[in-house]
Amino acid sequence: MFTVAIIGRPNVGKSTLFNRLVGKRLALVDDTPGVTRDRRSGDGKIGDISFNVIDTAGLEEANIESLEGRMRAQTEAAILEADICLFMIDARAGVTPVDEHFADFLRLSAKPIIPVANKAEGKKGEAGYYEAYRLGFGEPVPISAEHGEGMADLYQAIRIISEADRPEGDKAFAPDAIEPEEQEPFDPDAPAEEKPRGPMQLAVVGRPNVGKSTFINHLLGEERMLTGPEAGITRDTISVDWIWDDNPIRLFDTAGMRRKAKVQEKLERLSVSDSLRAIQFAQIVVVMLDATMPFEKQDLQIAALIAREGRGCVIALNKWDLIEDPDAALKELRLEATRLLPQMRGVPVVPISGLAGNGIDQLMKAVFHVYKTWNARISTAKLNRWLDGILNHHPPPAVSGRRIKLRYMTQSKTRPPTFFVSCSRPEALPAAYERYLINALRDDFKLMGIPIRLMFRKGENPYEGRAKRKS
Incomplete structure (x- = not known):
C-alpha cells in the first residue's frame, strides 16, 4: 500500500480532505489557522484505490527551535515517508508567496506532486485555480473537500501517477482487487481456529x-x-x-x-x-x-x-x-x-x-x-460457592423486618467484569451492602485496578398468578 501526504500552508483545508479520504472525522477541523500540529495517518480510499494518507501541519517559515519550526519538521518527515504529495492551495485566496516558496521546497523532494486547488466551488475559486498552473506541477485538480466535489478528478490524478511509478509486478500501487485464495480441503476433525483479536x-x-x-x-x-x-x-x-x-x-x-x-x-x-x-x-x-x-x-x-x-x-x-x-x-x-x-x-x-x-x-x-x-471470566460454580460463603459470613440486613434473599450469581460479560445477582428485593438492598460485595469480589478474585459492575434483578416467583387451593 502506498502513502499519500497532504501538504500546504495553514488553513487551506488539508484536514477536511483527510477526513473525507478516510471516511470519518478523525482530524479536528476549525477556521483557526494551525489547528493540526502533529502528523496524523489513516487508511484512505478513493474509488477502488486504497492507500495510507497523512494529514500534516501547515508549512510555515520559522526557526527550528520554535513551535512552528518543530511542526514543520513533522511535515518534512511526512514528505519523506510519502510516495505521492498532494500540494494544496486555497483557490479563493489564489497562489500566495508562501505557496510559491513551499512549492520550491517540495520540488527538491523529488516526490510526485499533485497540485490541488481546494475551495474551488463557485466563481470565486476560478482565478485561483488558473493561478495554480504557475506552480509548475502541471494541471491542478479543482476540488471542494468540504462538499466532496472534484473527487473523481483527484482519483484520476492519483491513479495516473501510481500506475506510472509502479514497477512491473509491484502491487503496492495497484487498485483493490479480490484475488481467489487456494482453499485446503475441509477437515471436520480439525480444531477450530480461535479468531485473533486486534491490537x-x-x-x-x-x-x-x-x-x-x-x-x-x-x-x-x-x-x-x-x-x-x-x-x-x-x-x-x-x-x-x-x-x-x-x-x-x-x-x-x-x-x-x-x-x-x-x-x-x-x-x-x-x-x-x-x-x-x-x-x-x-x-x-x-x-x-x-x-x-x-x-x-x-x-x-x-x-x-x-x-x-x-x-x-x-x-x-x-x-x-x-x-x-x-x-x-x-x-x-x-x-x-x-x-x-x-x-x-x-x-x-x-x-x-x-x-x-x-x-x-x-x-x-x-x-x-x-x-x-x-478480560477475566469466573465460572458460575465458583461464584455461587463464593456467594454461599459470603451469605453465611455476612448476610444482607433485614429491611422493614423482612430478609433480602440473594439466590444465585453469574458473570454476564467481561471487559469490564459484570455480574448478575438474582435477588428477592433488589430495590431494598442497601448501597453499603452492594459496596461490600464488590470489594469482596475484588479481593477474593484479584480483580484489582478495574471497575466492577454488579447488577441485581428480582427473581420470578413461581407461584405468582396461581389461584389459591381451596382446603
Whole structure:
C-alpha cells in the first residue's frame, strides 16, 4: 500500500480532505489557522484505490527551535515517508508567496506532486485555480473537500501517477482487487481456529504538560509526536501502531484535559472532546500524573471518568527523576491512590520518567496485567460457592423486618467484569451492602485496578398468578 501526504500552508483545508479520504472525522477541523500540529495517518480510499494518507501541519517559515519550526519538521518527515504529495492551495485566496516558496521546497523532494486547488466551488475559486498552473506541477485538480466535489478528478490524478511509478509486478500501487485464495480441503476433525483479536487499544491521558507525548516518543524510539515546553501542544488524538514484547498495541496520544471551568476556547473544547472519545474507545487507559504535583482534582476526575466508562486503568507517575526520596514518596502515593480512588481499588501506580525512559517495562507489565484482569471470566460454580460463603459470613440486613434473599450469581460479560445477582428485593438492598460485595469480589478474585459492575434483578416467583387451593 502506498502513502499519500497532504501538504500546504495553514488553513487551506488539508484536514477536511483527510477526513473525507478516510471516511470519518478523525482530524479536528476549525477556521483557526494551525489547528493540526502533529502528523496524523489513516487508511484512505478513493474509488477502488486504497492507500495510507497523512494529514500534516501547515508549512510555515520559522526557526527550528520554535513551535512552528518543530511542526514543520513533522511535515518534512511526512514528505519523506510519502510516495505521492498532494500540494494544496486555497483557490479563493489564489497562489500566495508562501505557496510559491513551499512549492520550491517540495520540488527538491523529488516526490510526485499533485497540485490541488481546494475551495474551488463557485466563481470565486476560478482565478485561483488558473493561478495554480504557475506552480509548475502541471494541471491542478479543482476540488471542494468540504462538499466532496472534484473527487473523481483527484482519483484520476492519483491513479495516473501510481500506475506510472509502479514497477512491473509491484502491487503496492495497484487498485483493490479480490484475488481467489487456494482453499485446503475441509477437515471436520480439525480444531477450530480461535479468531485473533486486534491490537490492544491503549490511550495515554492526563492534564496538559505532564509529558504524554514525550513518553510515547520514547516508546516508539522516534520523535513521532510534537513535544516542547509549551503547555497544550497536542490538539488532536493521534494513534500509532506499536509492538511491545510481540504484543500489538495501538497507542493514542491525547490532548491535555483541563478543568471544565477553564476551557473557554472552541478549539480547546474540540480537543478535550477528542480526548474523551479516546477514553471511550480505549481498552486500557494510562493516566499520567506529574509526580511533583500528583492527584490534583482534575486527575481524580479523569480517573473517575475512566471508571464510569468501564476501562482498565494504570497510573503513571511521570518526572519521577525529580523526586528526592522516591521510596517513601511511592509508598505514600500508593496509599493516596487507594484512598482517593475506591472505585478502582488496587490500581497499579508505576513511577516512570518519559524523558529518560525509566520504568517503561514495569509500566507495560502493569498495563498487560490490568488488561488480563479486565478480560477475566469466573465460572458460575465458583461464584455461587463464593456467594454461599459470603451469605453465611455476612448476610444482607433485614429491611422493614423482612430478609433480602440473594439466590444465585453469574458473570454476564467481561471487559469490564459484570455480574448478575438474582435477588428477592433488589430495590431494598442497601448501597453499603452492594459496596461490600464488590470489594469482596475484588479481593477474593484479584480483580484489582478495574471497575466492577454488579447488577441485581428480582427473581420470578413461581407461584405468582396461581389461584389459591381451596382446603
